[in-house]
Amino acid sequence: MKYFDYAASCPLDHDAAELYVKAATDYSGNSQSLHDIGSHAQEILENCRMEMAKLLNVQRDGVFFTSGGSESNLLTIYALLSATKSKGRHIITNIAEHSSVINVMKKLEEEGYEITYLPLNAEGVINVADVEQAIRKDTVLVSIQHANPEIGTLQPIIEISTKCKEKGIFIQCDCVQSFGKVEIQEVASAVDALSISGHKFYGPKGTGVAFVNPRHPRKPFLTGTTHEKGFRPGTVNVPGIIAMTSAAQKAINKLQKERSHYTSLRNLFLNHFNEFKEQVTIYHLEDNRQLPHIIGMRIHGKEGQWMMLECNRNGYAVSTGTACHTGLLEPSKTMTAMGIDGKMAKEFFRISFGRQTTEADVKKLAQLLLQLRD
Structure with a gap:
């Protein structure tokens, strides 16, 4: 076949697979544990966080490890909504967004938000003018993917971000398809939050990264969460993160x-x-x-x-x-x-x-x- x-x-990169096995067997400690083995796992985790921040050219404090793109999209969207100073409840997105974003939008509609779903033009690209026209006084968030996953068109995120910043509106970007395929550092610097997924660039499934600009005072999605500085619950997958980081380095190189x-x-x-x-x-x-x-x-x-x-x-x-x-x-x-x-x-x-x-x-x-x- x-x-x-x-x-x-993508299949798992062989070097990343070897690192995963070594980490899972030799560095098995819970990164939250206070003993030396746990502290060593935490040190490795923070080194991976620093490396992913470097690859994205973003602040290290805003990098969080997740189970993949879908969770990252969910948590970054809610993080920005919790950080907005506006009481508005209007969001702009794209009809062709990944289901993990569309499903979050449906949930937000149930919570009282109003969502504007923009079309693509004949080339498969969002018109920046359509975004600008859709912006209202109560618009608090724009969520647009960087690369369309079905036809591969790249969206004008930099231009959309400029329009959002002029109005004080947050922008979240799904970069799952584009990371490791095109340079995204400029996009990462322009948006307030983004998502990537390990298995799209030869890392292991069940790994991902969420970035939320640390200047935004977000609230935890679930109260009482301690892992990843309260960003998500659950024991951190240190072996998977090591393997994903290795795959990310190779993809960028x-x-x-x-x-x-x-x-x-x-x-x-x-x-x-x-x-x-x-x-x-x-x-x-x-x-x-x-x-x-x-x-x-x-x-x-x-x-x-x-x-x-x-x-x-x-x-x-x-x-x-x-x-x-x-x-x-x-x-x-x-x-x-x-x-x-x-x-x-x-x-x-x-x-x-x-x-x-x-x-x-x-x-x-x-x-x-x-x-x-x-």
């Missing part, structure tokens, strides 16, 4: 090389469809506004789920969208956000490259898709 679903999850590799693979793939543009739609942006390893596409007249099953039958693992959305009857949220509905929306499927993806595999997959279009 050839794997083309790296946007859903290899970023430019891998981006070049993915761009080459993307161009190779796209070239196979140049003569079939009336039958195939591929969502693609130029000028570095796109994660090169994610390809969202439609083959006209073929349901995405059928394409996924046929690819699977022929030995290729692709997806019909984000893994947290797959299996639902609704069409891709990105297609819906772009105004594409009905049968066309259900034609969508996603291909994503990774470190193990070869040119030969890309060529064979492209050839298979061309066969399946008939």
Whole structure:
């Protein structure tokens, strides 16, 4: 089976796996314990926190370790809402946000907040003017993902952040898909909170990072929580955090090389469809506004789920969208956000490259898709 679903999850890096085993066996202490073994675990934990802060170029005191992107999104959103000085209850987000954000928004609606869900334009990008127009006197938070997980488009977070700061509005950013794929230090410096997830950059599942700017006087999500300075409950996964930090260091160090590799693979793939543009739609942006390893596409007249099953039958693992959305009857949220509905929306499927993806595999997959279009 050839794997083309790296946007859903990456295999664990071998070096990170070795570190995990060593940490789990040799440094097994609870970081909250007061004895020497616990203190050693705490020292390792703080070294990882310092390194993740360095990679993100953010303040160390605002870095918290979590179980992944979904928990980080939940906790960063609530942290900012607890820190706002305004009594407003209006939030702006994007229709195509990850389900972990959308589900939080639904919960907040039950708690009395009013949510504005913005669409994407035809290119799969949020118009900054739409954000500015949606801002009201009672707007307290804007939550926009950095990279769309289905077609890979990068959102104008810096510009949106500027508009938010002019109005004294907090901005939270889901950087799960973009960390380790593009430089995000400028984005991290521009937002009030962000989220990343270990398994998206070859770290272990069940690990993540939340950043909340420490200048904001947040309140604990659960009263009485002591772990991670009251940010989240539960024993800290020190071995997982060590492995994730190692994977993050490698991802950042290899970023430019891998981006070049993915761009080459993307161009190779796209070239196979140049003569079939009336039958195939591929969502693609130029000028570095796109994660090169994610390809969202439609083959006209073929349901995405059928394409996924046929690819699977022929030995290729692709997806019909984000893994947290797959299996639902609704069409891709990105297609819906772009105004594409009905049968066309259900034609969508996603291909994503990774470190193990070869040119030969890309060529064979492209050839298979061309066969399946008939």
